[in-house]
Amino acid sequence: MVKxxxxxxxxxxxxxxxxxxxxxxxxxxxxxxxxxTDTISRHYDPETQRLTTVRLHLKRSKLPSAVVKLLPRSIxxxxxxGDTQTYILEKSVVDVKEGWMDTESQNLEWTGVLSVVERQVxxxxxxxxxxxxxxxxxxxxxxxxPSFIKFSGLGAGAKVEDTGEKTEVTSSVTLHSHIGExxxxxxxxxxxxxxxxxxxxxxWGASSLQRSIEKIGLTRTLRSQPNAxxxxxxxxxxxxxxxxxxxLEGMRQDREAILAGRDVLKTRNRSDDGE
Amino acid sequence: MSASLAxxxxxxxxxxxxxxxxxxxxxxxxxxxTSDECDPLFKQYEKCLSKALKDRGIDKMLKEAREDNRExxxxxxxxxxxxxxxHDHMYANIFLETVMIYxxxxxxxxxTAYIRHIPADLIDSYE
Numbered sequence: 549m550v551k552x553x554x555x556x557x558x559x560x561x562x563x564x565x566x567x568x569x570x571x572x573x574x575x576x577x578x579x580x581x582x583x584x585t586d587t588i589s590r591h592y593d594p595e596t597q598r599l600t601t602v603r604l605h606l607k608r609s610k611l612p613s614a615v616v617k618l619l620p621r622s623i624x625x626x627x628x629x630g631d632t633q634t635y636i637l638e639k640s641v642v643d644v645k646e647g648w649m650d651t652e653s654q655n656l657e658w659t660g661v662l663s664v665v666e667r668q669v670x671x672x673x674x675x676x677x678x679x680x681x682x683x684x685x686x687x688x689x690x691x692x693x694p695s696f697i698k699f700s701g702l703g704a705g706a707k708v709e710d711t712g713e714k715t716e717v718t719s720s721v722t723l724h725s726h727i728g729e730x731x732x733x734x735x736x737x738x739x740x741x742x743x744x745x746x747x748x749x750x751x752w753g754a755s756s757l758q759r760s761i762e763k764i765g766l767t768r769t770l771r772s773q774p775n776a777x778x779x780x781x782x783x784x785x786x787x788x789x790x791x792x793x794x795x796l797e798g799m800r801q802d803r804e805a806i807l808a809g810r811d812v813l814k815t816r817n818r819s820d821d822g823e
Numbered sequence: 824m825s826a827s828l829a830x831x832x833x834x835x836x837x838x839x840x841x842x843x844x845x846x847x848x849x850x851x852x853x854x855x856x857t858s859d860e861c862d863p864l865f866k867q868y869e870k871c872l873s874k875a876l877k878d879r880g881i882d883k884m885l886k887e888a889r890e891d892n893r894e895x896x897x898x899x900x901x902x903x904x905x906x907x908x909x910h911d912h913m914y915a916n917i918f919l920e921t922v923m924i925y926x927x928x929x930x931x932x933x934x935t936a937y938i939r940h941i942p943a944d945l946i947d948s949y950e
C-alpha cells in the first residue's frame with residue numbers, strides 16, 4: 549500500500565554549489581508556503597569529512613478538499629477548514645570527498661493519515677572524477693579539482709565559476725497511508741469509548757481510503773515537484789550571478805515579501821521586466 | 824536568511840547561519856575543514872531553540888517521530904505471523920492489494936472481463 553515516484557535530473561552547476569543551494573533553498577520565490585527553517589543538529593566528522601544536518605521546516609499547507617471530505621471531523625479537529633501547518637524533518641549527509649549528498653525529508657504530523665518521505669541524492673558525475681582520484685582514498689580531491697565555487701568569504705566578489713560542470717540528482721517520494729491502522733490501535737487502547745463512525749473502520753473501507761489518500765498525495769507531489777526544482781534553480785542562478793551575497797539578498801527580499809503577503813513570483817517577474 | 828520558527832531565536836540563528844555559510848563555502852567544500860568552527864555559536868542557537876521547541880511541545884513530537892521510525896524499521900524486518908492480531912492487518916492489506924491489482928488487471932482484459940463483478944466475500948475474508 550505504498551505509492552512510489554522517482555525521477556532524475558541534472559543541474560548545470562558544480563556539486564559544491566548545489567549542496568550549498570540545498571541548504572539555502574528557503575526562502576525562494578517558489579516557497580512562499582515555507583514559514584521557517586531551523587537547524588536542530590549538525591555534526592562534522594573531520595575524519596570522513598562528512599557533514600550531517602537535521603533541520604526542521606514549518607510549512608503552511610492546505611489539506612486537499614478531497615481529503616477533508618474523506619476524513620471524519622474527529623480526526624481533522626481544528627483543521628476542518630483544511631488550513632494547517634506541517635512540520636517537516638529533513639536529514640542530510642554531505643560527503644565532499646566522495647562527492648555526494650543524501651537527503652531525506654518527511655512530515656512529522658498527519659503521519660497516520662499520510663506519511664510522505666522524500667529522498668534526494670545529489671552526485672558529482674563519476675565520469676569527471678579522474679581515475680587516480682578514485683583510487684586514492686586519502687586525497688583531497690575536491691579541494692584540488694579545478695572547477696570550484698570561488699567564494700571570497702561573504703564579500704561581494706564571491707561568484708560561482710561556470711565551468712560547465714554538472715550535478716546529477718535523483719529524487720524519490722514514498723507515500724504511505726496508515727489510516728485505519730492508527731484508528732484500530734487507538735480504538736484498542738481506548739476501549740469503552742464509542743467509535744465515532746461505526747462501520748467506517750472496516751478493513752475494506754480503510755484500505756480503499758488509504759489508496760485514495762495516497763493517490764491524492766501523489767497527485768499533489770507531482771504538482772509540487774516542478775516548483776521545488778524551480779526554487780533550487782533560482783537559488784543557483786542567484787549564486788552564479790551574485791555569489792553568496794546575491795543569494796542572501798534574494799532571500800531577504802523573498803522573506804520581506806512573504807511577511808508582507810505579497811506574491812513573490814509576480815514581484816520578481818515585474819522586476820525582471822524592468823531590467 | 825530563513826526565519827526561525829521562534830522569533831526570539833532569529834538573531835542568534837542569523838549569527839550562526841552566517842558563520843556556517845562562511846565555514847561551509849570557504850573550508851568544508853574545499854575539503855580543508857578540520858573542525859566545526861561554528862559549534863560555539865550553534866550551542867547558543869540550540870539553547871534558544873530547544874526552549875522554544877519545548878514551549879511549543881515540538882520536542883515531544885520530534886522524539887515520537889524518531890521512536891516511530893525505529894518501530895517501523897523493526898516492523899518491516901519482522902516475519903509474517905499467521906495469527907490474526909495487531910500488525911497482521913498490514914500484511915493482510917498488502918496481500919489484499921496484490922490480489923486486487925490482479926483482479927483489476929483481469930477485469931480490464933477483454934478476454935477475462937467477466938471477473939468485473941468482484942465478490943464481496945473475497946474482500947471480507949481477509950479481515
